[in-house]
């Protein structure tokens with residue numbers, strides 16, 4: 001019996017050691033970014049992905065740690081701002097910070113696409129939401145980035161991205177907003 005068990009046991013052990021670890025990059029065209037593995041079908045897709053990351057606002061401001069810091073400061077300012085804080089009275093702020101980090105990270109060219117609500121749906125039920133509220137939020141974002149000593153050139157690009165959400169956030173037709181952000 002012993003004679004039979006020993007070869008069986010070593011065969012089982014061998015299987016365990018050679019099994020693939022699903023957390024590791026699998027293909028030849030793989031890379032790791034902020035602790036996650038990304039795999040591509042060919043070399044040019046991988047090269048493009050890396051070039052997109054390099055060029056992104058997300059990476060230029062400092063990636064995940066910078067986004068985490070920015071959103072923490074941003075919501076401190078928002079919740080201290082009498083013009084807009086009442087909108088967040090019944091909102092789970094831990095969830096809101098997580099969502100906002102995910103949304104803005106994706107909008108700034110981070111590696112993980114936004115899969116949450118679209119901006120129209122997310123703000124559709126906020127009573128009386130108007131341009132003055134939107135401007136206050138944009139102002140808090142600008143003040144946050146200035147406090148974090150982000151370069152002006154990057155701040156301008158970030159504010160332009162925020163501005164591009166105005167029609168959706170305020171639930172207006174897309175063409176109802178002039179390029180300077182004011183309503184037509």
Ligand code: HEM
Nearest residue numbers: 084087088091099100103116117122133134137162165169
């Ligand atoms: C740059 C403009 C804005 C962006 C990018 C933005 C982004 C977001 C995101 C990503 C969410 C979460 C969506 C989800 O649950 O999946 C959200 C929710 C919310 N936003 Fe905004 N937002 C903007 C402007 C505003 C403004 C102007 C206000 C009000 C002053 C506001 C108030 C809220 C509130 C209260 C929620 C939570 C709604 C709920 O949980 O029911 N947002 N926003």
